Amino acid sequence: MPNAVRIHHFAKSGHAHRALVFAKLAGIPHEIVPVDLAAGAHKLPEFLAMNPNGQVPVLEDGDVVVSDSNAILVYLARAYAQDWFPSDAIGEADVQRWLTLAAGEIAFGSCAARLITVFGAQLDPDFAAAVAAKALQKLEYRLTDHDWLVGDGPTIADVACYSYTAHAPEGNISLDSYPHVRAWLARFEALPGFEAMPSTAVGLVGN
Numbered sequence: 001m002p003n004a005v006r007i008h009h010f011a012k013s014g015h016a017h018r019a020l021v022f023a024k025l026a027g028i029p030h031e032i033v034p035v036d037l038a039a040g041a042h043k044l045p046e047f048l049a050m051n052p053n054g055q056v057p058v059l060e061d062g063d064v065v066v067s068d069s070n071a072i073l074v075y076l077a078r079a080y081a082q083d084w085f086p087s088d089a090i091g092e093a094d095v096q097r098w099l100t101l102a103a104g105e106i107a108f109g110s111c112a113a114r115l116i117t118v119f120g121a122q123l124d125p126d127f128a129a130a131v132a133a134k135a136l137q138k139l140e141y142r143l144t145d146h147d148w149l150v151g152d153g154p155t156i157a158d159v160a161c162y163s164y165t166a167h168a169p170e171g172n173i174s175l176d177s178y179p180h181v182r183a184w185l186a187r188f189e190a191l192p193g194f195e196a197m198p199s200t201a202v203g204l205v206g207n
Contacts, residue, residue, distance in 0.1 A: 003062070005023065005060065005076070006030070006061075007020055007023065007033065008035050008056055008059075010037050012200065014163035014197060017163040018057075018072070018160060021162070021195055021197075022072075022073055022077075023076065024193040025194060051067035053067065059075065061079070070099045073156040085156055095156060097157075098150065098158075098161055101161060102164075105132070106164050108127075108128065109129075109135045109164075110135065110171055112127075113128040113132055114164065114167055114171035115171075116128065117171050118170060118202055128173075129173060132173045139184070140178045154191060162188050165185065166189075167197060170199070171203050173203075174204060
């Protein structure tokens with residue numbers, strides 16, 4: 001096993017949760033480095049030297065530094081958990097499709113909706129809800145006859161799409177109309193090593 005990787009992390013960030021939960025699911029030794037966003041720790045020179053965008057998560061693995069949550073998933077899977085990333089061209093392309101959904105419609109949908117309710121972000125809740133619905137419809141369609149997004153077992157595609165989907169109700173995004181998505185979330189949460197992201201009592205969760 002590798003020496004412990006360092007994950008610069010903020011507990012209520014779904015992006016940071018992707019990196020952390022994958023390390024736990026894959027059994028990758030890791031150290032959590034909390035980043036105090038409220039105090040501006042992500043804007044200090046030493047942090048910006050690792051990620052000029054000033055965002056969590058950031059992964060340190062010896063001399064290797066990786067920012068962007070999806071890039072971190074790819075790196076960790078390729079380096080330490082190859083069962084989580086198909087090696088064939090079709091499987092890898094399929095994973096990339098879901099990573100794109102996570103960085104696109106999930107980010108601008110359920111993630112943005114949660115930013116409004118949890119952090120007071122000045123974003124359009126109606127637009128976020130409409131985009132979230134598109135992402136959830138794509139997930140529901142895929143999961144209607146598949147247990148996992150790619151192949152016969154969990155991959156980093158599932159990891160990338162999990163956190164903000166599971167916490168969508170915090171942003172007033174209901175999962176009631178998506179039974180296959182809810183079943184997939186339950187399967188993911190039943191995986192050995194799973195650790196939940198802390199819930200916030202806002203949106204539909206606060207009612």
